[in-house]
Amino acid sequence: MTETVLEEKKIDEKWEPKIIAFLCNWCSYAGADLAGVSRIQYPPNIRIVRVPCSGRVNPYFIIKSLVDGWDGVVVSGCHPGDCHYISGNLVARRRFAILKELLEFFGIEPGRVNFMWASAAEGERFAVLIRKVTKIVKELGPNTKFQKEWC
């Protein structure tokens, strides 16, 4: 039952991925803002969650997002060296590296979970990368592996 629904969803041309974006307050969130006020277009597929620092993003958040049905996750923080809390993003980077390797090891498409750096001045870069994330997730199709089997 579930599978046919998802199959239909996949061929449904209108299907659009829903992507959750954890953005650092000090850089990427402002970057998204800048993209907005500069009228740079980026896909409306992302829903933003503002976090104080990419170091705040516990891997639980990412996994739980997938379990809760998001088709993709993106985490964006300040460039290395620019973190408001000095090393939050460096700590986070190691966590993300491991999470990404583990997901791939278990056979989850690596493109479901994405990490990027974008500063407050990089509205253009933010938009470009969000377009890229959206494209990656769209090609992967709906997130079925984390889907619960009842419906």
Place this chain on the structure above:
Amino acid sequence: MGIETDNKEIISSIRENAKLLLSENQVDVIIGYSEGTVPLSSTPIIIRKEEDVDKLIWNNLCYINLARYLAPLMPQLCDSEGNSLKIGIVAKGCVGRAVNLLAVEKQIDLDNIKMIGFNCNGIVNRSKIDLEIGEKEILDVSISGDDIIVKGHNWEKKFPYDQYINELCKVCQIKSPSATDANCIGECQELESIHDEFSDIAEFESKSADEKWAYIKDALQVCTLCYSCRQACPMCYCNLCFVDQNMPTWFGKTTQFTDIFTFHLIRAQHLAGRCVACGACSSVCPVGIDLNIITRKLEKIAKERFDYTSGLNAETIPPMMDFKMEDEEEFMLEED
């Protein structure tokens, strides 16, 4: 030689060293292995008196990682004020690794610990034996020559050790504790680093995403979320494990595969660079799930990404407690 003779030699060296430590008052208690109360197992034991050293044993069913009892310290190992006694611990290589890592993570004070080291000859894969025996009741397990002999009512089965040894023990390179004479009596070695090709999981890694997923799904499907694997793990000492957190809950307590998978994924994340590859988790699993493949992957990540092997000494900071500006970031998205 055979493992039977090996075991006898190991037992006599453990008993001799244990006796020495107790008679010289170097330690107050010794934690070691004793005969199991059910077949295919062993039981941890705490002894305080010299005359009890004969209760200590070693055989290839001593799969428990005794470092589990050090953090949090069990009451039997504390004095009346709750301070740690001087503890002797019978240490195979992976117990030594866990002791070192617990010291780095500031869970134990090495001054209170004396390891009784020996050259471990591996443990058997109980689940594999269990599975082959099936429903029949096991009455007795013994080791003779190079075979594990399992007996029941009117039947007997031989399991050659080299075929039923735990996969982790096959590739293990740290058979005796990596420690100095100051905190280890008996067999020990000071290892700087080890070389490992991880060829045992290369084949799995080369599979396609769907094949991997199918394999993992098939392997973990039967998990009952009993958390025995966490309970047995020497590195799972958190006061409040994510499993027990409920504001919010991180995964549902259901029979859905998503929930089972999430548990294993997060636990793996927590043990990256910390797992000491003792195999206790797989050995205690009541449904016989083989978690060794995850264990090996965690070791591989630590080694290849951070050139780190857990528990080689009591100083090196594990990768997840540390960071470097120049860490690899090949997975970060970049503009094309």
